[in-house]
Amino acid sequence: MNKDLTASRLRELIREGQWKTPTTGAAQGYVQANLVILPRDAAFDFLLFCVRNPKPCPVLDVLEPGQWEPKIAPGADLRTDLPLYRVYMDGKLEDEVEDVMDLFRDDMVSFLLGCSFSFENALIAAGVPVRNLEEEKNVSMYITNRECIASGPFSAPLVVSMRPMKPELAVRATQVTTRFHLTHGAPVHFGSPGEIGITDLGAPDFGEPVTIKGGEVPLFWACGVTSQMAVLSAKLPIVITHAPGYMFVSDMRDEQLTLF
Amino acid sequence: MNKDLTASRLRELIREGQWKTPTTGAAQGYVQANLVILPRDAAFDFLLFCVRNPKPCPVLDVLEPGQWEPKIAPGADLRTDLPLYRVYMDGKLEDEVEDVMDLFRDDMVSFLLGCSFSFENALIAAGVPVRNLEEEKNVSMYITNRECIASGPFSAPLVVSMRPMKPELAVRATQVTTRFHLTHGAPVHFGSPGEIGITDLGAPDFGEPVTIKGGEVPLFWACGVTSQMAVLSAKLPIVITHAPGYMFVSDMRDEQLTLF
Numbered sequence: 479m480n481k482d483l484t485a486s487r488l489r490e491l492i493r494e495g496q497w498k499t500p501t502t503g504a505a506q507g508y509v510q511a512n513l514v515i516l517p518r519d520a521a522f523d524f525l526l527f528c529v530r531n532p533k534p535c536p537v538l539d540v541l542e543p544g545q546w547e548p549k550i551a552p553g554a555d556l557r558t559d560l561p562l563y564r565v566y567m568d569g570k571l572e573d574e575v576e577d578v579m580d581l582f583r584d585d586m587v588s589f590l591l592g593c594s595f596s597f598e599n600a601l602i603a604a605g606v607p608v609r610n611l612e613e614e615k616n617v618s619m620y621i622t623n624r625e626c627i628a629s630g631p632f633s634a635p636l637v638v639s640m641r642p643m644k645p646e647l648a649v650r651a652t653q654v655t656t657r658f659h660l661t662h663g664a665p666v667h668f669g670s671p672g673e674i675g676i677t678d679l680g681a682p683d684f685g686e687p688v689t690i691k692g693g694e695v696p697l698f699w700a701c702g703v704t705s706q707m708a709v710l711s712a713k714l715p716i717v718i719t720h721a722p723g724y725m726f727v728s729d730m731r732d733e734q735l736t737l738f
Numbered sequence: 739m740n741k742d743l744t745a746s747r748l749r750e751l752i753r754e755g756q757w758k759t760p761t762t763g764a765a766q767g768y769v770q771a772n773l774v775i776l777p778r779d780a781a782f783d784f785l786l787f788c789v790r791n792p793k794p795c796p797v798l799d800v801l802e803p804g805q806w807e808p809k810i811a812p813g814a815d816l817r818t819d820l821p822l823y824r825v826y827m828d829g830k831l832e833d834e835v836e837d838v839m840d841l842f843r844d845d846m847v848s849f850l851l852g853c854s855f856s857f858e859n860a861l862i863a864a865g866v867p868v869r870n871l872e873e874e875k876n877v878s879m880y881i882t883n884r885e886c887i888a889s890g891p892f893s894a895p896l897v898v899s900m901r902p903m904k905p906e907l908a909v910r911a912t913q914v915t916t917r918f919h920l921t922h923g924a925p926v927h928f929g930s931p932g933e934i935g936i937t938d939l940g941a942p943d944f945g946e947p948v949t950i951k952g953g954e955v956p957l958f959w960a961c962g963v964t965s966q967m968a969v970l971s972a973k974l975p976i977v978i979t980h981a982p983g984y985m986f987v988s989d990m991r992d993e994q995l996t997l998f
Contacts, residue, residue: 522782529789529797537789542890549887627809630802656998659919664998737997738916738924 481506485551485727489559495576498561500723507599507732509550509661510725511538511590512702513560514709515578515718518543521587523630527708528591530627534636534704536592536660538728538735544584550728557582562721569713578718586718592661593702593725594639596732597654604654606647609688616723617641619684619701623675624666626704631712634705638666638698640679642690648697655699657736667698674698684722741766745811745987749819755836758821760983767859767992769810769921770985771798771850772962773820774969775838775978778803781847783890787968788851790887794896794964796852796920798988798995804844810988817842822981829973838978846978852921853962853985854899856992857914864914866907869948876983877901879944879961883935884926886964891972894965898926898958900939902950908957915959917996927958934958944982 483491485508491497501510516524521543528535539548546556558577565573565581575581594617598608610617617639624636643651648668656664667674679696680687684703690696709717720726743751745768751757761770776784781803788795799808806816818837825833825841835841854877858868870877877899884896903911908928916924927934939956940947944963950956969977980986 518782522778522785525782525785525789526800529785529800540786540789659997737919 480504485729486553488727489551489554492561493555493558498576501561501725501727502595502723505727509538509728509730509732509735510593510595511728512593512705513556513718513720513726514589514591514705515556515582515586516709516714517716518585518587520631520712520714524589524632524709527626527629527632528589528705530629531704533663533666533700534626534702535708536662537589538592538660539590541588543587546582546588548588548590548728550590550730551726552729556588556726560720560724560726562724564719564721566710566717566719568715569710574721581716581718590726590728591702591705592735594662594699595725596661596735597658599732600654600658601651604650606643606651606654609642613688615688616685618679618682618687619703620671620676621683626708632708633711634708636666637684637701637703637707638674639685639701640682640696640698642688642694642696644694648695651697657738659737660735662700662702665697666700668695671696740764745989746813748987749811749814752821753815753818758836761821761985761987762855762983765987769798769988769990769992769995770853770855771988772853772965773816773978773980773986774849774851774965775816775842775846776969776974777976778845778847780891780972780974783892784849784969787886787889787892788849788965790889791964792919793923793926793960794886794962795968796922797849798852798920799850801848803847806842806848808848808850808988810850810990812989816848816986820980820984820986822984824979824981826970826977826979827975829970834981841976841978850986850988851962851965852995854922854959855985856921856995857918859992860914860918861911864910866903866911866914869902870946873948875948876945878939878942878947879963880931880936881943886968892968893971894968896926897944897961897963897967898934899945899961900942900956900958902948902954902956904954908955911957917998919997920995922960922962925957926960928955931956
């Protein structure tokens with residue numbers, strides 16, 4: 479079963495070109511991460527953007543310029559071990575590629591940021607059903623009217639993901655995700671979508687709509703797509719990221735990420 | 739009473755030259771912070787050092803190059819609002835001064851890092867006595883045999899502070915400080931000092947020794963002095979820090995720092 483693969487075996491399959499699909503649900507229990515690779519001279523401003531906005535952009539690992547082997551996955555190679563990359567030039571999507579050996583330069587700094595897969599596993603384990611998983615859909619994501627704290631050329635609205643649940647499960651979900659401060663932590667909002675500038679829950683800006691049942695409240699968590707928008711806002715000559723859903727799979731286990 | 743001053747009034751007194759003593763115990767309940775000011779070209783490596791070692795070096799605020807007004811204290815001026823500064827050149831202490839108006843440059847980046855005063859207040863509030871406060875001494879601090887994760891020219895051993903207590907209070911102290919992840923968080927060690935390279939609890943590397951009573955266990959927390967050692971290790975042309983005990987007092991309240 480794909481979900482029973484170890485992280486290192488999954489990375490090996492990817493590197494050998496034998497795995498070309500999204501990493502969602504694969505090597506379950508291992509921490510998956512958003513990838514951002516950008517030039518050294520923008521690295522301070524971007525790291526500061528992440529530090530200033532830790533809920534949408536929790537930093538799992540940052541590599542020295544020119545390095546590709548993360549501390550959270552010894553032996554891995556960030557240039558080859560994701561199934562699909564996006565290459566942006568001057569803020570525009572230029573290409574989607576299966577490795578970035580030819581694009582990676584000595585002055586490039588790689589950032590790995592937490593993603594919500596880890597806390598979704600923890601919710602399930604705690605008996606809190608996750609609608610997007612139940613319906614086998616991509617989570618619903620929305621651009622809010624809240625601005626992140628900018629840093630140098632990086633700015634973005636806060637993007638959130640939404641999961642609907644009954645109030646008693648919403649309380650449990652808040653407790654569980656609080657422990658996962660490196661994968662977006664506790665919700666940033668619940669209830670009225672209008673409060674945070676969302677006009678129609680049925681029309682997410684990214685991902686797919688999910689069913690909201692009677693008596694359920696929408697819970698909103700900070701979302702990693704925020705970092706992608708910030709990266710694009712800076713219109714750097716070159717930026718490399720993962721393609722949505724094609725994440726980097728680290729050797730860390732979800733429970734190693736928790737604060738307590 | 740000094741402890742009842744507001745943070746902004748205390749900063750005003752300092753700026754006007756009417757307060758020249760340590761800030762320990764003053765404006766109680768407001769978050770105090772370690773200050774590090776260094777040139778822009780070392781800022782990425784230092785910020786990354788902090789991100790990689792969040793227990794000793796928790797980031798509260800980082801200012802844009804040339805800026806001196808922190809977000810966590812609107813109206814404050816980092817060049818004048820600490821009672822005493824240290825100026826280091828090429829890794830050596832050059833001077834202690836009461837303001838740094840003449841030294842501050844457009845390319846300088848200011849970092850404010852969490853300090854343990856916040857969680858000491860919380861321990862007291864939770865009924866956990868703090869020996870160094872009881873004995874009116876500076877906390878005992880030790881250089882350990884654990885290395886921080888280096889970043890560029892910044893490296894340091896982990897420095898810890900030690901507070902002795904009975905096991906049941908040690909459990910309570912661990913719970914209470916877990917909530918304060920931006921002021922060093924939960925202990926990094928307890929019990930045998932030899933495990934982390936400390937040979938004599940009676941001879942701390944910084945601060946003063948405190949009484950350890952029968953049945954008490956030493957608890958060790960990551961300490962902000964670690965960041966000072968990292969800063970010196972880089973031997974930068976110029977670095978400005980607070981003088982020990984003469985901290986920056988922000989407008990944030992201790993309880994605003996907690997994760998939950």
